[in-house]
Amino acid sequence: MGVKLIKISVVYLVIGVLLGYYMSIAHDYQLTGVHVHINLVGWTALTLIGILYHLFPALVSNGLAKTHFWLHNIGLPIMMIALYLLLAFGESTVLTASVATGATLTVLAIITFAVNVFKNLKA
Template sequence: MNALPKRFFISAAIFALIGMVWGIVMSASADHSMSPAHGHLNLIGFVAMAVFGTYYALTPQAAETRLAQIHFAVSLIAVMVIVPGIALAIAQGQEVLAKLGSVLSLAAMAIFALTVFRHGVGTQHAQRG
């Protein structure tokens, strides 16, 4: 397996573990005020990163591009900015990081869409030209 899918999957697994522990802590404390941040961690940090990793594992020619490396970096930074950003917005009303994280998340998805349009899905697409 190319190193890029592995990096996406490792990140997804770490974010999922953090999200699960955070969910247990919220449940144990009966304080669910951070549910939006928790949900974004699970959705963008686990689900999207795992989907991206799956795509690159199925489409290795796409994983070998410079854009794919940028995609990983933007995706990782997006999660690391949007989740604490949402938490800060909830706790203190400071929305700057949440807004920045939203733009980074959108950029990551736009890069993914561009990559899929360029490379299709799977190795058969590359063989057809």
């Protein structure tokens, strides 16, 4: 699972860098929030979590790791796509609710990861 998360994080890195590149060329920084979240919660967080899962197999051998994996990888794309659409095309009730839904799933993923670390990471 650690390797899968690292590979997924590289996809987020490419998306984040391409979005940043586009914003620089266009001199349009309206999507900065999407760029930052993709790089931080996608690339950086998933890389570090993937490394921890790889180094400490006890973190992977339980349901918390699988729950974290799926919540993170469902929630973050929902949040990022909805935030992109909201920033690019304007607010709507559906987009606002979608951002909130994706964000809630992602927060639950991070909390699940934290519980896993405190419960299963041993010296």
